[in-house]
Amino acid sequence: MESYLAELNDAQRAPVLQKDGAMIVIAGAGSGKTRVLTYRIAYLMSQGVDAFNILALTFTNKAAREMKTRIARIVGNSEAKNLWMGTFHSIFAKMLRFEADKLGYPSNFTIYDTQDSQRLISAIIKEMGLDKDVYKYKQVYSRISSYKNSLITVKAYFQNPELMEADAMSKKPRLGEIYKEYVDRCFKAGAMDFDDLLLKTNELLNRFPDVLQKYQNRFRYILVDEYQDTNHSQYLIVKALSDKFQNICVVGDDAQSIYAFRGANINNILNFQKDYDDVQMYRLEQNYRSTKNIVEAANSIIEKNKTRLDKVVWTANDEGPKIVVNRLLTDGEEGRFVASSIFENKMEKQMKNGEFAILYRTNAQSRAMEDALRKKDIPYRIYGGLSFYQRKEIKDVLSYLRLLINPKDEEALKRVINYPARGIGQTTIDRLTIAANHYKRSIFEIIENLDKIDLKINKGTKNKLENFANMIKSFQIMNETADAFTIAETVAKKTGLLQELKKDGTPEGIARIENIEELLNGIRDFVEGQKELADATGSLTEFLEDVALATDMDKETGDEDHVALMTIHLAKGLEFPYVYIVGMEEDLFPSAMSMNTRSELEEERRLFYVALTRAEKQAFLTYTQSRYRWGKLVDAEPSRFIEEIEEKYLDFMIPQDDYKYKPLIDTDIFGEVDKSKFRQSKPVNGTPPPSHKPTDEQLQKLRKLRPATAAATSVPPGPAVKLETGDEVEHMRFGKGKVLSIEGVGQDKKAEINFENGGLKKLLLKFAKLKVLS
Numbered sequence: 001m002e003s004y005l006a007e008l009n010d011a012q013r014a015p016v017l018q019k020d021g022a023m024i025v026i027a028g029a030g031s032g033k034t035r036v037l038t039y040r041i042a043y044l045m046s047q048g049v050d051a052f053n054i055l056a057l058t059f060t061n062k063a064a065r066e067m068k069t070r071i072a073r074i075v076g077n078s079e080a081k082n083l084w085m086g087t088f089h090s091i092f093a094k095m096l097r098f099e100a101d102k103l104g105y106p107s108n109f110t111i112y113d114t115q116d117s118q119r120l121i122s123a124i125i126k127e128m129g130l131d132k133d134v135y136k137y138k139q140v141y142s143r144i145s146s147y148k149n150s151l152i153t154v155k156a157y158f159q160n161p162e163l164m165e166a167d168a169m170s171k172k173p174r175l176g177e178i179y180k181e182y183v184d185r186c187f188k189a190g191a192m193d194f195d196d197l198l199l200k201t202n203e204l205l206n207r208f209p210d211v212l213q214k215y216q217n218r219f220r221y222i223l224v225d226e227y228q229d230t231n232h233s234q235y236l237i238v239k240a241l242s243d244k245f246q247n248i249c250v251v252g253d254d255a256q257s258i259y260a261f262r263g264a265n266i267n268n269i270l271n272f273q274k275d276y277d278d279v280q281m282y283r284l285e286q287n288y289r290s291t292k293n294i295v296e297a298a299n300s301i302i303e304k305n306k307t308r309l310d311k312v313v314w315t316a317n318d319e320g321p322k323i324v325v326n327r328l329l330t331d332g333e334e335g336r337f338v339a340s341s342i343f344e345n346k347m348e349k350q351m352k353n354g355e356f357a358i359l360y361r362t363n364a365q366s367r368a369m370e371d372a373l374r375k376k377d378i379p380y381r382i383y384g385g386l387s388f389y390q391r392k393e394i395k396d397v398l399s400y401l402r403l404l405i406n407p408k409d410e411e412a413l414k415r416v417i418n419y420p421a422r423g424i425g426q427t428t429i430d431r432l433t434i435a436a437n438h439y440k441r442s443i444f445e446i447i448e449n450l451d452k453i454d455l456k457i458n459k460g461t462k463n464k465l466e467n468f469a470n471m472i473k474s475f476q477i478m479n480e481t482a483d484a485f486t487i488a489e490t491v492a493k494k495t496g497l498l499q500e501l502k503k504d505g506t507p508e509g510i511a512r513i514e515n516i517e518e519l520l521n522g523i524r525d526f527v528e529g530q531k532e533l534a535d536a537t538g539s540l541t542e543f544l545e546d547v548a549l550a551t552d553m554d555k556e557t558g559d560e561d562h563v564a565l566m567t568i569h570l571a572k573g574l575e576f577p578y579v580y581i582v583g584m585e586e587d588l589f590p591s592a593m594s595m596n597t598r599s600e601l602e603e604e605r606r607l608f609y610v611a612l613t614r615a616e617k618q619a620f621l622t623y624t625q626s627r628y629r630w631g632k633l634v635d636a637e638p639s640r641f642i643e644e645i646e647e648k649y650l651d652f653m654i655p656q657d658d659y660k661y662k663p664l665i666d667t668d669i670f671g672e673v674d675k676s677k678f679r680q681s682k683p684v685n686g687t688p689p690p691s692h693k694p695t696d697e698q699l700q701k702l703r704k705l706r707p708a709t710a711a712a713t714s715v716p717p718g719p720a721v722k723l724e725t726g727d728e729v730e731h732m733r734f735g736k737g738k739v740l741s742i743e744g745v746g747q748d749k750k751a752e753i754n755f756e757n758g759g760l761k762k763l764l765l766k767f768a769k770l771k772v773l774s
């Protein structure tokens with residue numbers, strides 16, 4: 001037996017050793033699904049299967065790279081580098097390059113990123129004279145995207161009265177027209193958007209049986225990771241390609257299906273057995289990633305979902321510490337707690353920054369975390385923000401490069417035709433656009449033929465346009481002989497881009513110049529790397545494709561050691577020793593937008609399952625009492641998901657009474673005790689709840705873990721602390737009032753006050769900011 005096979009347990013080894021046929025591995029988080037795929041590929045190769053005949057589809061390019069590295073270690077690098085491994089988008093973009101002419105596209109077609117697509121849609125909405133508040137370009141974009149992923153082409157759309165009616169009902173009767181215009185304009189520009197990469201692949205495989213056969217023969221063995229999150233378009237591609245040999249292995253976990261909102265269809269996993277002739281089903285049960293506490297807590301949550309396949313997940317790992325739950329006052333305090341806790345763990349256990357991750361439901365939550373980490377000098381990196389390649393100065397250079405490769409690329413052209421400024425105004429650009437639409441030509445072609453069309457453009461402007469076109473053409477000529485790096489460098493200089501930034505002279509300008517240098521270095525590395533591959537040449541086209549499909553997850557930043565910050569959606573498939581899940585609050589997680597139906601709530605619960613199961617050693621959950629949302633400070637309530645975890649797995653850093661009995665939010669921001677929010681303790685199975693008094697140990701931990709800075713956010717005990725019955729006081733919202741009684745001590749001291757404006761209130765003095773008048 002090959003020695004690497006010993007690194008698998010029996011259940012994992014079975015699907016690895018089954019060389020042929022259709023198989024599905026359904027298993028919970030951390031049970032080695034991705035490992036099975038990796039080792040299976042290595043095994044196939046050791047059995048004589050050519051790397052060229054293997055296709056592996058992963059969820060991120062990063063995952064593909066990691067798998068490839070692992071496989072290279074087993075079978076050797078020269079073999080591994082010929083594997084086709086990557087995301088659906090990157091793999092099929094590559095395939096479409098070879099076949100583009102069949103679909104009427106140039107082989108150097110541009111890939112429009114989301115920003116390009118949205119700009120184009122926004123321009124179309126404007127040109128059509130539609131109300132941009134009704135036709136919101138982002139909404140229109142996502143609607144078009146969902147049509148494409150369901151294979152509803154423009155033609156199919158106009159043949160479907162139901163769809164048209166639905167759009168009309170949502171006050172967008174002209175959505176179909178926008179869709180059509182958008183598709184036409186992309187085609188005319190020689191551009192495909194992200195969804196086209198799948199849609200056009202389907203079209204290619206459907207319309208050209210010889211092409212289908214070619215790729216069926218080529219990809220004799222197909223493997224798909226995270227199969228539960230494939231959409232319809234992806235499903236059809238896999239089905240078509242694997243139909244002939246049926247050597248297909250998919251792995252997934254229905255409990256981790258979290259992309260339904262983007263069209264992922266869980267039925268793909270549920271129906272797999274019907275799709276192929278003889279399907280072997282494998283299950284893995286042992287989790288290698290996490291402690292017992294984490295595994296069992298995660299099990300106790302996912303059990304609450306009604307729609308799920310029954311699965312067993314257990315682990316032989318240590319029990320590990322319990323999941324820490326902490327309540328903080330505000331998001332600022334939450335950030336400080338997390339930063340302090342990371343700092344302490346690092347010191348105490350000699351951990352690296354890279355062993356910590358902070359996960360959140362929405363991107364907006366990262367700010368408070370960043371602020372706190374910066375103050376503590378803890379290096380961090382946010383994943384999923386603006387990718388390096390989407391920064392303005394980088395997109396400017398890339399747009400020139402795109403334009404020289406594909407002069408029809410309208411979004412690129414519009415971006416740079418007058419940047420750096422060369423006196424070509426918006427009116428001129430509008431005239432060119434209208435002419436281009438009228439003659440069904442690209443703007444670039446119109447510029448090349450200005451003499452033949454009367455566009456009422458004066459001589460001076462004409463000259464400027466011609467100079468611009470000549471410059472681009474000179475780059476094209478250069479591209480025939482020079483390498484990608486040399487061209488890019490010339491472009492940065494000759495177009496005046498670098499000059500423009502140097503003129504700027506501000507620190508931001510300098511940072512931008514550095515970014516451009518970084519881009520040039522990146523291009524050089526890319527060219528070198530590609531030259532080693534069998535079916536790549538290191539051309540500018542290849543580089544641009546790589547860039548268009550890159551997410552910032554893909555950009556390696558060397559060996560920098562940093563805390564990772566990302567949304568839970570992005571964290572799928574990853575693992576970290578310590579995981580902080582922040583913002584565990586109702587309306588945030590579960591999201592307010594996802595609580596209308598059971599299935600939406602179940603998707604949120606799966607998301608929580610994904611989050612928790614990223615942790616290897618320990619997980620921390622935090623929630624706040626009030627949080628800024630949409631510019632307003634709102635009361636927050638702890639997430640139901642905390643309550644859903646069996647209590648024995650939790651370690652409350654706050655007196656647990658607070659959690660169970662509510663008021664968790666015992667006061668509002670003004671210090672008012674809101675009785676309506678009191679939550680009664682629920683006896684479990686009829687037995688009274690156990691004592692929730694925090695143990696000494698818990699209290700000690702609490703004191704230790706609470707960051708010193710946290711106190712700064714609480715209102716400093718003002719004169720109100722010395723309050724006595726009968727005192728006259730003033731409150732910022734309720735006005736003047738008289739103290740009727742005082743109860744509690746220290747931090748819990750409350751006063752009952754009769755306010756002139758607000759009536760009878762019970763306030764927690766810690767927060768109430770009272771001014772004593774008498």
Ligand SMILES: Nc1ncnc2c1ncn2[C@@H]1O[C@H](COP(=O)(O)OP(=O)(O)OP(=O)(O)O)[C@@H](O)[C@H]1O
Nearest residue numbers: 007008009028029030031032033034035288289573
């Ligand atoms: N047999 C094994 N022996 C030792 N470690 C293992 C074994 N199987 C898996 N692991 C390790 O357990 C961790 C989880 O494995 P892997 O990422 O493949 O799980 P997964 O099922 O793909 O998880 P997810 O559902 O989160 O994608 C990895 O660190 C992996 O290296």
Ligand SMILES: [Mg+2]
Nearest residue numbers: 033034035573
């Ligand atoms: Mg995995």
